[in-house]
Amino acid sequence: MSAITIEIDEKRYPAQAAGPGRVVFRRFHLDIAEGAFVALLGESGIGKTTLLNIVAGLDRDFRGAIRFGTAAPRLAYAFQNPRLLPWRTVLQNVALPLPAGDVGRRAAEAMLQEVGLADLAGAYPERLSLGQQRRVALARAFAIAPDVLLMDEPFVSLDEAGAARLRDLLRRLLARRPSTVLFVTHDRREAVELASRIVVLDGAPVRVIRDMPINLTPEERATPACLDAVRHSLDAA
């Protein structure tokens, strides 16, 4: 069964003083299986964030429908900018989507423990590095054990070692709380390392130009030569 069915008959941004209007999607269809980790690749400005916003329900100004396999899916969205509330502590930020009171607080503490930031629970976001802020954003996203997890370039602007640690953390979090993931990235290597399916978007209106399952074992994903081989077949497809 599909966890997400995306049917966009049309998504158009209206003309503005600075430029003409633009049809971003027309007759666009994508089915996403339950538990899939779908990496969305495509040129800048093509419509990837627009697509996530539509799936998230943040953008309802389109013709079409988004259907979920579960009646009321728990949905989490991790943005490129971690979007932590600066006037709340790290713990309070993670507890935001949880029920108020002791139960929510304890669950938030456990999440912080899991992402390795328990000792920063009382700190404010401004004290944290970008990598630490992104860990907090991951903790907040996973705190609700989402059925659907939307991620918009969540590891961009980190050095390679920092991004690798976060990819590793994401894999561990997903192993404990499986979710259907839609993950936007510009980084083909990151896509091959994480995804079970890679969808490459192109054109205006957007269409799918490649749709590749990635069948790698965890050991193969940890082998650079293996990742390079898949990346080349993605380029050649």
Ligand SMILES: Nc1ncnc2c1ncn2[C@@H]1O[C@H](COP(=O)(O)OP(=O)(O)OP(=O)(O)O)[C@@H](O)[C@H]1O
């Ligand atoms: N609110 C808006 N009003 C008008 N045009 C918009 C709006 N938001 C996005 N666009 C335009 O729609 C197109 C798709 O934008 P979107 O942010 O979805 O692309 P993207 O693929 O996520 O880009 P990037 O990879 O650079 O983040 C772009 O041309 C953008 O300028």
